[in-house]
Amino acid sequence: MHGVRYRWDGWESREDRPFSLDGEPGVALSRNRERLLARLRTRKGRTREGLVLVEGPRALAAALSAGAQVRFVVMEAGLHPTDSLSRLLSRASPEVVEVEAGAMDGFADTESPQGILAVVEEPVHPLPTAPWTADDPLPPRRILVLDALQDPGNAGTLIRTAVAFGVDAVVALDGTVDPWNPKTVRAAAGEAFRVPIHRMACEDFLEWHREARFTLVVADAGGQDVRHLPSLLQRIPPASLEGATRDVIEAIPANGHQPPWALVVGNEGAGPRSILRGAADRVLALPLAAGVESLNAAVAGAVLLWELGPARDQGPEPESLPPEIPTDPSPEQNRTPS
Known part of the structure; x- marks a missing residue:
């Protein structure tokens, strides 16, 4: 050649x-x-x-x-x-x-x-461990967890969405398609290099969750309506930083009332593992129209990442509202120019 x-x-x-x-x-x-x-x-x-x-x-x-x-x-x-x-x-x-x-x-x-x-x-990122100290990198406060996702397009789309919505880290559990599969990298449009990606066994992730004590949120059709999310998260004490030094706590940007969280998006067919659902602090679902059983995993995960924030608070405020579109346009407005 x-x-x-x-x-x-x-x-x-x-x-x-x-x-x-x-x-x-x-x-x-x-x-x-x-x-x-x-x-x-x-x-x-x-x-x-x-x-x-x-x-x-x-x-x-x-x-x-x-x-x-x-x-x-x-x-x-x-x-x-x-x-x-x-x-x-x-x-x-x-x-x-x-x-x-x-x-x-x-x-x-x-x-x-x-x-x-x-x-x-391939980027290599050390996994932050608890308890946090002033010498450690700031712990992730928003984590996306891919639980046995099989489709590289779904995994890549979720990684790209996570970056866009301000997620600090992505965890790919055992059984998940390789996050560095060329198709996954392509679906992520190259954005996978902007966020730490960790491969972990499910048991190791749960141990990390117990040590770090972030809020574990699992996406599942049988969960609570995501529209009640603000009040649901307010009921969870932000215990993940107990024992941390004051410098660490003061260095972490405020994120409203939300404690640090990890969102689990499960397998396309089977959903999240029962062990993760059992360990969850909150199980959330999207309300769907009658007769619609479920959404694509990447779509559902993207909506929940948006709802968890803080993407809605990160973007710049629009300088002005777009011009109002008439609800009942006149025939003149509907006429196609000749």
Whole structure:
């Protein structure tokens, strides 16, 4: 597979691309790297290498802007990245291998590759433990827990939503699809690099919950109506910081009346594990129209993350309301311009 290797340096045309590595134009993508790309399509390979694949310009731009550590980039000849992606690549200056048009089909995970992928180091985040001390990083106050979700699209969508709604950490319990599966990373649009992701056995998570004493909220169809959420959470004492030093408590931003919480979104078919439901401080459900049995796991999780906040309090206030839309437009307003 023939290609060209170079360092990205904000070139404007093919002729401007500097070749600061030992490769010469026409050097093949090495067999070792081809084999590496194949291994990274498997969970075992990603775990062993500590590397993940990020495919597509949008996901790569999000990963780069989040500070992801890129080992190298593979790009199809003739691809013209957007100005924003070009700037991000210039700043990171990764090694780039340009391959022939159509060559991406051999090692990309998608059926229709978008012409660019990167090999990126999987972020490693230490798990905060209780009791918190002044020397520790601030403990997470909003946690999303994925309980045996099987669909990478659902997992990625929930990770992306968690980042958008201000979640501090994501926990993927045993039985959950790999959060660094290329399809999951793609569904998260590269936002997985913006939040700590921890893989844990369910028993270890419950032990962590007992030690940290955050409020455990489980999403389940048989739970309490989420519309009563404010009063439900007010009844739970914020005990998770008992024993913490005053500096830690004062350093943690106020979040209204809410104690720290973890939201569990369960398996698409079976729902949450009974052991998690039994350990929950609150089990919440979304009220649905008659005859509708359930929602997609990612949709239900997204709504509950919004309800738990603090996304509603984070966004800027609109400067002005949009113009009022007439409820009974006149025939003149309905007329299509000729």
